[in-house]
Amino acid sequence: MLPFTIEKATSIQGAIAAASSGRRFIAGGTTLIDLMREEVERPEHLVDINTLPLSDIRIEGSDLVIGALARMADVAAHPDVQRLHPLVAESLIEGASPQLRNMASIGGNLLQRARCPYFRMLDASCNKRSPGSGCAAINGLNAGHAIFGTSNHCVATHPSDIAVVLVALEATMQVRGPRGERSFPVEELFRLPGDTPHLEHTLLPGELILTVRVPGSPYSRRARYLKVRDRASYEFALVSAAAALDVGGGVIRQARLAVGGVGTRPWRLGAVEKALIGKTPDRKVFETAARLAIEGARPLSGNHYKLELLPRTIVRALEMTGEAA
Amino acid sequence: MKSEKPFSDDAVQIEQNCGGLSRRAILLTVGGVAALAAAPTAQSISERPPTASTGRVRLVVNGKPHELDLDPRRSLLDVLRETLDLTGTKKGCNQGACGACTVLLNDRRVVSCLTLAAMHDGAQIRTIEGLEANGELHPLQTAFVEHDGLQCGFCTPGQIMSGIGCIAEGHAGTPDEIRFWMSGNICRCGAYPGIVAAVADAAKRA
Structure with a gap:
């Protein structure tokens, strides 16, 4: 692992300010630490956001509002989630392992990176890791890869389960950045690879996910x-x-x-x-x-x-x- | 390389000559010599300056408080094994896939390889070494012995710590439920029937 510094965020504003000057957020760390060890990810400065007050899980009307730092396991085990939004709980339990679900946050889950083996392999071509180097998967081992939304530069799938559910249920997310807060459909978080597969999401520099809101609907329970x-x-x-x-x-x-x-x-x-x-x-x-x-x-x-x-x-x-x- | 052959003649010879030292201490010494010899080829050169320390990190491990000055890169797993010499927690894949490094962090089961020790100032950690009480094994440890929940034993500390979590979470009701909720722990000997039986038995007695 390459050297880096780590500091603890003491406020949401402080975290956003730190990220705006090039620091990377770390929450559960289950993707980021793994990739840093492989030197696929090489952040020089991390901001530990785990103590920020963003772990709340609550029902507002019929909507489910999940704090970005709520852990997968806690969301899945929440009685209101199981009762009113069982699809959310079901998809979370189908993801990762019990240990990882105890660690991984909802925000981090949405921002997790590709599981394409070539992305992790430093001596393989990968436009996502090293723009312009090519895509080894297109003519390589690609049984697990995508059939929709691909380009000649990248064919990796998005690996999240809960993201699929959030897109189906038209969930929205609230984010805050240096220029204030905004809200948009979770579906709009994800970019198509096109010719810039290294750009995976639409968050602006410094933006922090605050909450994900799942609207109640007639079919929430069906x-x-x-x-x-x-x-x-x-x-x-x-x-x-x-x-x-x-x-x-x-x-x-x-x-x-x-x-x-x-x-x-x-x-x-x-x-x-x-x-x-x-x-x-x-x-x-x-x-x-x-x-x-x-x-x-x-x-x-x-x-x-x-x-x-x-x-x-x-x-x-x-x-x-x-x-x- | 000698460091990859812990049971080389040298190690055995030294062990025979130094009855007072633990096997691990001897292996560390022998490995250290070998690593030193191999250093010029094995070393990767970084352009970044050496990492500053994180300052003091306080960890309470098996009830015992520690204050540590750590390189931010160190995983909780490495701190347990290398700094605190609690080598019961195993390093299998070191990428969160095998579960051998499972410990309880503030009473929740986690893989200690995928978290930085520096992120857990003030945390309570429980490892396999902390289960025995008053000379008695933990009931799940006893159940693993009674049900042959192991063969080589490498995954066992992780299985047991994960099993404790599984039972505490209320996911040990049926064999199918145990298999699903213990699937973060891989056993390459295939001792799964014994592991499931041990967790089920301990859950009944809990």
């Missing part, structure tokens, strides 16, 4: 997260789906669907959602709609299987939703 992976637990998704249905009078009134493991950012499937609305929630309808999911997909040499696995995962997630209703 929603499921299905994660398909190489191991039964403690593994990143090959394909995952967050599905939510609002069913009334025997027909689907509204649908929400976002998928993980397939996009360079959490991927909302508006066309599939539209195809579900007004229909009877049965397997045939789910299958017909799910076929639309792979429109525009660009598979790589090693991940053609996702074209089949994705619609199947969506159908099963939608069926699980019905069971939960």
Whole structure:
């Protein structure tokens, strides 16, 4: 690990001021320390933000408001989250390991970096780590990589589970920076790689995530997260789906669907959602709609299987939703 | 390199000659000599100035307070093993994937390799060495013995610390639940049936 300094933030304003002059925030550290040890990340100055008052988890009306420093395990175990927003709890429990969930913060989870093996491998080409060096994954081992949102410069997936759920549920986030506070949809946090894959999010210099707000909705409790992976637990998704249905009078009134493991950012499937609305929630309808999911997909040499696995995962997630209703 | 062969003839010879020293102390000495010889090739040269210290960091480990002056780069794991000589906590992957370094940090199970000691001023830490009380093993330690929850034993301290967390969190109700909530701890000998049985048994007795 390269040398660095670390200081403790004593106020939100102080943390923002420190970050504005080039220091990096550290919260749970489970991604950052790992990557610093590999010298993929090389910050010279860290600001430890763990003691800032941003760990609150609360219900406001029907909305769930999660402090950026709340730990994954605490959000997942919160009785109100389990009762009113079970999809949030379910996706958190499907991520990482119990130890890591005790450490990792919600803000850090959203900002976690790619799990592409070449990103971690200093002697491999990687435009995300070393802009302009090329992408070793495009013609390399790419079974785990994206089929949506890719470019000729990067094909890495976004690895977060909770991010997929937050995008499906149209959650927003509140951030504060040197020029004040702003709020925007979580979906807008994530950039497509394009020709600048080293730029992964839309936060401005010095901006700190304060909270994530998940709106209450008719389908908050009729929603499921299905994660398909190489191991039964403690593994990143090959394909995952967050599905939510609002069913009334025997027909689907509204649908929400976002998928993980397939996009360079959490991927909302508006066309599939539209195809579900007004229909009877049965397997045939789910299958017909799910076929639309792979429109525009660009598979790589090693991940053609996702074209089949994705619609199947969506159908099963939608069926699980019905069971939960 | 000699440092990669802890059971070389040299080590055995020195151990026989120095009955009063621990095996670890001897290995450290032998390894140190080998590392010194290998230094010119192994050393990586950094352009950055050496890191300033973090100032005093206070850690209460197994009830015992320590005040340490640390390089900010040092993980909690390295401080436990190298500074405090609590080598029961194991370094497996050193990247948060295996769980061998699991300890309780303010009563929560964490992987000590992925956190900096400097971030935990004032924290209470419990390691495998802190479980025994009045000459008695912790009930989960006893259960691991009774159910053969190990083979080589390298992952065992992490399994036990994680198991204590798993039981305290209320996730040890059924074998399936235990398998899911213990999945952050890898056992390459495959002692999983015994581990699950030990955690289930200790949970019942808790």
